[in-house]
Amino acid sequence: MMLIPDAHLRVLADGRVLIGFAPLRVLRLSPSAARLTTRWLAGGPVGADPAHQELARRLVTAGLAHPCHAHTRWGPQDVTVVIPVRDEPHGVRALRDALHGRHPVLVVDDGSAEPLPGAAARHPAPLGPAAARNTGVLSVTTALVAFLDADVTPGPGWLEPLLAHFEDPRVAAVAPRVRSRPGRSPLARYERARSPLDLGAAPAEVGPGARVGYLPSAALLVRTSVLRELGGFDERMRFGEDVDLIWRLTAAGHRVRYEPASEVLHRPRPNWPALLRQRFGYGTSAGPLARRHGRAVAHARLSPVTAAAWTAGFVGRPRTALALAGVDAALLARELVPAGVPARAALRLAVRGQSAVGRMLADAALRAWWPVALPALLTGRRGRVAVALVLLARLRGRPWALDPMTWCAAGLADDLAYGAGVWWGALRARTAVPLLPDLSTRPRGNDGRRTGFGPQGVRR
Incomplete structure (x- = not known):
């Protein structure tokens, strides 16, 4: 087996610190493990040693690298x-x-x-x-x-x-x-x-x-x-x-x-009504999934401090928002700097994390939360500007052959149909879990257990 580095992987401290994203993960390696990892990420094969295999597995499951098998016995x-x-x-x-x-x-x-x-x-x-x-x-x-x-x-x-x-x-x-x-x-x-x-x-x-x-x-x-x-x-x-x-x-x-x-x-889908029915149907699954898997269905995941910072910004308290964002950055640095991440890089990661949270909240507001969020946003000038900026930002994904008006209208109808399905599914399942953000500071890992993450989803 060989390892291919993830497109967003960052390597710091001479290979001893690896940083991945979505969610943000930091892996600190011993000098010997760092040498092995550097060789693998440069194209060297992973040997059969059980310790080497376990290290490679950790890199893969953390999303920092991806496996490449040159041969397979399956056909x-x-x-x-x-x-x-x-x-x-x-x-x-x-x-x-x-x-x-x-x-x-x-x-x-x-x-x-x-x-x-x-x-x-x-x-x-x-x-x-x-x-x-x-x-x-x-x-x-x-x-x-x-x-x-x-x-x-x-x-x-x-x-x-x-x-x-x-x-x-x-x-x-x-x-x-x-x-x-x-x-x-x-x-x-x-x-x-x-x-x-x-x-x-x-x-x-x-x-x-x-x-x-x-x-x-x-x-x-x-x-x-x-x-x-x-x-x-x-x-x-x-x-x-x-x-x-x-x-x-x-x-x-x-x-x-x-x-x-x-x-x-x-x-x-054969026509637009069929597409919207499909999206509505997909949304209805949120209720049954919440009954089975809890907060895994949340449409936004962020720490309480991050949530408070964005809330303060939205209600017109910029100084409070900046102060809370500073607290959030300090908490993140407390996790990253001891792991070997330079303070300046930790600050850049904090800014990047806040930007990602903003995009996530904007998507959730127009999709899962729109029955509550849109009326609140459209009643105020600040909210209308925010909705307009979100729609403009979405033009980046527009195919060149589709005009901006059709693209925005189709995307908004898509979001509204899906969100309506989420609310209908939640009502039928009698659960509010799909309608709430996950404010846990320790998100669930791929195995369903709590993992060692920091305030913005940093894995140590």
Whole structure:
């Protein structure tokens, strides 16, 4: 195995201090560990020594580096593809053709109006995608199972980068990048740039609170034995069952990876109302997920001091806000400087952290919190200016072929539909957890336990 440094990794103190972001993590190394890490990050292989393997694992799970396996014993013969489908015979045929007969394929017909020919199993009535996937797993005999929805098309060589991760026995699930299929319509261009299934171009360790917090089941590769041990997907959930599965895997001590070197294409929604219904449905999963996973569903995570600083700034108390921001920076420096981070670098990290919190709060205000936040913001001049600045900032992600007005209107409608779903799901589940920020100073790690983080999410 080799290690590839994360794009945002910073190395200080002659390699003895490593800093990663989202969330901010600081790892202090002994001189010998620093020499090993420097060699690995320069392209040297990680040896078979158990101590070396454990150090490499720490770097990977902290998001500071990403594994690269030159060889793998896994192949297409180890994978069964399960396709849950309802009323999409053309999609199934296209997906089968794209797979080129390299794997066993199990099609589960989830109560289609016209029974699908060649289905391995059929539900007499629709039970939902989670139930369809579980039905398919009952017939899987291979070590790995790949779930592919009928509206995705895997690209050439999509499987090999995913299989390599299973060289690590701790890895239980891996997913490719799911990109919206290119198109000429404004909707297709919007989906290509802002699909919730597309988790970006950077590889990641996956788990609650991480940069990539979940994986969509539109395309997902899982160890069959681990999936059965956990009881499969939760069939009571119509939306969010994939998020629930990933969080149960990490809580059980398994590792989950996101691998964008593998790519599949997803068919966009047919029209704008369908897109907004989908986003609303995604939002409704927040309530059931909160019942199962608590504050992991929070749309904003920040320390109480940081929250107080931003609140003071919003209500027009700039001196109080600056004082609290100074306290926050001092608390962060108290964590970083003893770890070997220079004071000036610690200050820059504090400023960067405050900026990231501002962006996070702005996104949460327009998405999950909008039924309360937008009326409050739009009634005052300061709030209206803040909303306008957020919308202007979002123009940076606009595809060149989509005009600014359409981009902003589509994004706002997307946010409002999702946020409405969050509130509806919270009301139905009778929980306010999805509507509240997580003000814990010690956020949960990928294994679900409390970790040694400082006031802004610094891992020591």
